[in-house]
Amino acid sequence: MSVEVLSLVYLLGAVAFIIGLKRLSGPRTARSGNLVAALGMLLVIVITLVDFTVSWAVVVAGLVVGAAIGAVLAIRVQMTAMPQLVAAFNGFGGLASALVAGAEFLKDAPDHNMETIITIVLSVAVGALTFTGSFIAYAKLQGIMKGSPITYPGQQAVNGLIGAGIVGLGVWVVVAQNALPFWIGGVLALVFGVLFVIPIGGADMPVVIALLNAFSGLAAAFTGFVISNQALIVGGALVGASGLILSSLMCQAMNRPLTNVLFGAFGSGDGGGPAGGTEGGDVRTTSADDLAVALAYAHQVMVVPGYGLAVAQAQHVLRELTSDLEHRGVQVAFGIHPVAGRMPGHMNVLLAEADVPYEQLLDLDDANALLPRTDVVLVVGANDVVNPAARDDPGSPIYGMPILEVDKAKLCVVIKRSLSAGFAGIDNPLFYKEGTRMFFADAKKGIGEIESAVSQV
Amino acid sequence: MAYWNVLAAEGGGSIDPFVIGIIVFILASFVGFEVITKVPPTLHTPLMSGSNAISGITIVGALIATGIENNTAANVLAFFAVVAATINVVGGFMVTDRMLEMFRKPRRPAGGEG
Numbered sequence: 001m002s003v004e005v006l007s008l009v010y011l012l013g014a015v016a017f018i019i020g021l022k023r024l025s026g027p028r029t030a031r032s033g034n035l036v037a038a039l040g041m042l043l044v045i046v047i048t049l050v051d052f053t054v055s056w057a058v059v060v061a062g063l064v065v066g067a068a069i070g071a072v073l074a075i076r077v078q079m080t081a082m083p084q085l086v087a088a089f090n091g092f093g094g095l096a097s098a099l100v101a102g103a104e105f106l107k108d109a110p111d112h113n114m115e116t117i118i119t120i121v122l123s124v125a126v127g128a129l130t131f132t133g134s135f136i137a138y139a140k141l142q143g144i145m146k147g148s149p150i151t152y153p154g155q156q157a158v159n160g161l162i163g164a165g166i167v168g169l170g171v172w173v174v175v176a177q178n179a180l181p182f183w184i185g186g187v188l189a190l191v192f193g194v195l196f197v198i199p200i201g202g203a204d205m206p207v208v209i210a211l212l213n214a215f216s217g218l219a220a221a222f223t224g225f226v227i228s229n230q231a232l233i234v235g236g237a238l239v240g241a242s243g244l245i246l247s248s249l250m251c252q253a254m255n256r257p258l259t260n261v262l263f264g265a266f267g268s269g270d271g272g273g274p275a276g277g278t279e280g281g282d283v284r285t286t287s288a289d290d291l292a293v294a295l296a297y298a299h300q301v302m303v304v305p306g307y308g309l310a311v312a313q314a315q316h317v318l319r320e321l322t323s324d325l326e327h328r329g330v331q332v333a334f335g336i337h338p339v340a341g342r343m344p345g346h347m348n349v350l351l352a353e354a355d356v357p358y359e360q361l362l363d364l365d366d367a368n369a370l371l372p373r374t375d376v377v378l379v380v381g382a383n384d385v386v387n388p389a390a391r392d393d394p395g396s397p398i399y400g401m402p403i404l405e406v407d408k409a410k411l412c413v414v415i416k417r418s419l420s421a422g423f424a425g426i427d428n429p430l431f432y433k434e435g436t437r438m439f440f441a442d443a444k445k446g447i448g449e450i451e452s453a454v455s456q457v
Numbered sequence: 458m459a460y461w462n463v464l465a466a467e468g469g470g471s472i473d474p475f476v477i478g479i480i481v482f483i484l485a486s487f488v489g490f491e492v493i494t495k496v497p498p499t500l501h502t503p504l505m506s507g508s509n510a511i512s513g514i515t516i517v518g519a520l521i522a523t524g525i526e527n528n529t530a531a532n533v534l535a536f537f538a539v540v541a542a543t544i545n546v547v548g549g550f551m552v553t554d555r556m557l558e559m560f561r562k563p564r565r566p567a568g569g570e571g
Contacts, residue, residue, distance in 0.1 A: 073552070075551065237481075237483075241486050
């Protein structure tokens with residue numbers, strides 16, 4: 001096959017990726033879009049196998065093992081565990097790019113031209129740190145590691161030194177094309193990935209996963225430069241753009257610059273004081289029966305879910321409750337904060353799994369427009385995203401973060417296990433407000449009780 | 458076609474593939490920004506997993522690297538690269554499909570709008 005035809009087929013693959021992403025602009029077309037992108041990938045893989053001399057034993061073994069692992073992970077994952085799975089997949093993508101660049105280095109060193117060796121170094125560095133960083137994110141989300149930030153004195157200096165070491169070794173490799181600095185640099189990049197993610201707290205994971213997603217794309221694009229393949233460059237650039245857009249959206253939704261998320265070790269409790277200590281007011285509690293009456297006779301109800309919903313796996317019982325209310329003629333909406341959960345869109349996926357129609361899922365602006373006309377708002381497992389201190393208290397560490405203004409609803413009910421502070425370690429004045437009722441329970445158990453009470457109203 | 462030839466002639470030869478790569482990368486980034494800003498927040502998780510599967514395109518490099526001759530170390534790296542990239546591609550597209558299937562469910566016939 002001529003190189004022209006091969007290039008055009010790769011172009012076709014790249015176009016399929018763009019069409020696939022374009023069709024993600026609406027839930028109706030999204031699934032077929034994903035299929036188009038997957039077919040594009042298949043085409044690109046087949047044409048590569050046809051046109052290049054490959055080692056078939058290695059290829060078949062690798063494809064079979066990889067496909068089996070990928071398929072099992074994809075089929076078995078719970079929707080609540082989606083953030084850690086995406087983190088793991090990011091990690092594999094970064095690893096693959098780093099390994100390809102490593103193999104290309106071995107092939108021709110020390111005779112690479114300048115462009116190639118520079119992109120090899122970039123691909124290995126970014127791919128390797130994406131790999132280990134993603135698996136630390138995985139471990140934190142999966143609960144293998146504690147989610148809270150891990151900090152130690154001089155942390156920034158250590159990270160800075162390692163980063164400088166990677167850059168220095170990279171320059172050495174580019175100039176001398178020596179194997180020794182190449183491998184040491186690769187190992188340092190692996191270490192850097194670990195050190196870079198450990199000080200980032202659990203609730204900042206949406207930003208980190210999006211950023212690592214961008215990195216895995218960039219690593220693929222760098223690998224594309226190494227092997228002069230435009231399908232890799234286009235695919236990598238698309239993913240890089242996607243990850244960067246999502247991380248910047250998440251940062252905006254927390255009103256914190258990216259540097260603060262990455263280096264701020266936010267959530268260590270520095271700004272907050274002990275849970276429930278500073279405000280100290282009285283809270284008003286409610287019972288399942290009282291709440292059931294309020295809900296059943298409401299006109300408009302809004303549910304504001306947070307990570308606690310995912311932890312308690314309460315999405316299905318919540319759906320039963322809202323269906324029941326809808327059958328009674330109550331209008332139900334869901335207010336979704338962009339950083340609710342542990343990855344962008346996490347809550348939407350959970351609720352879609354529980355069959356909630358996506359028309360009922362409102363974004364921040366629409367939800368805030370509806371809240372003043374809402375009779376009862378149910379806050380389930382969310383905390384910082386509904387904290388009025390972010391709006392009212394200029395001294396609060398989360399001041400300026402856009403929130404769901406649940407205190408504007410006529411009645412605000414917070415389902416929560418205890419009065420403990422949220423991720424940010426900040427007390428929540430919402431709990432002590434006049435119009436707020438606390439319902440102390442595990443999300444799943446509590447909603448179940450409310451559900452059975454509603455069915456008897 | 459003529460345009461490229463003129464460029465090539467003025468440059469005294471063919472265009473460096475690296476430069477073409479940079480052109481492609483920058484244009485593709487702009488396309489990416491345009492397309493992805495139109496994805497609604499509801500679909501941000503499938504966007505991440507789906508774009509993640511696309512970053513598995515590095516599998517092309519992995520497959521080609523298995524063909525590097527007389528270099529066992531490079532082939533070992535290539536094998537693990539194929540495995541990792543395939544996990545990324547197969548797992549990524551499958552899990553995205555699983556999620557999007559849930560989003561496609563029709564509205565309930567007996568809705569409580571009234």
